[in-house]
Amino acid sequence: MTPDLTQTSLPQRVVIGLSKIGMALKSHSWQNAAQHGLTPTQGQILALLRSKGTAGMRLSTVAHELGVSAATTSDAVTTLGEKGLVRKAKAVDDGRAIAISLTPQGQQMAERVADWTDFLLDAVSELSEVEQEVFLHGLIKMIRKLQEQKQISVAQMCVNCQFFRPNLYEDADHPHHCDFVDAPFGDRDLQLDCPDQAAAESTTAQQNWERLSRSISQKES
């Protein structure tokens, strides 16, 4: 019997592929956390705090970034505190608020659990340089859409950043400029989780996105 190749549309098959990768991520997240005596949420909190440096984060921000409830986050942070991996202190920017940060033991544990996504690097390196760049641009577009729909927390991406100056130069390899580091960069260097990102005003972010997506579409067409 000839298979019906039109039964599932291309977007549906992309979603099926993404969900398979999502399941692999979830499974590795559980395995990795369990190896270190943590739950996946506890492991994700350590990895998140590690990525934010020494300033620490408020409980509500941690919950928002991980997409879990405040109660779940609070329970996980309490357990991490009991294990001596995190501490609570007054927030640097607001003495009435509490920020959570890693203890030295927490920093060591965070280093160990942070590499749980490395299994995907092998698979990504199967893609050619061009395929990786196209994939990155597709991900940026999808993440931005999901952010607009409030389906995921706002990622610290160049496209939302006040330091981002898209297509400032004629140089096809380095058309953009980052005001934070005061240097040009290319489409392949666009960031998804930059620690120096600062949110741009919404009109500016929208204009920057339109300029960037126009040039990327032209390049990839």
Ligand code: SF4
């Ligand atoms: S500060 Fe980071 S997110 Fe902002 S433009 Fe520069 S590299 Fe991109």
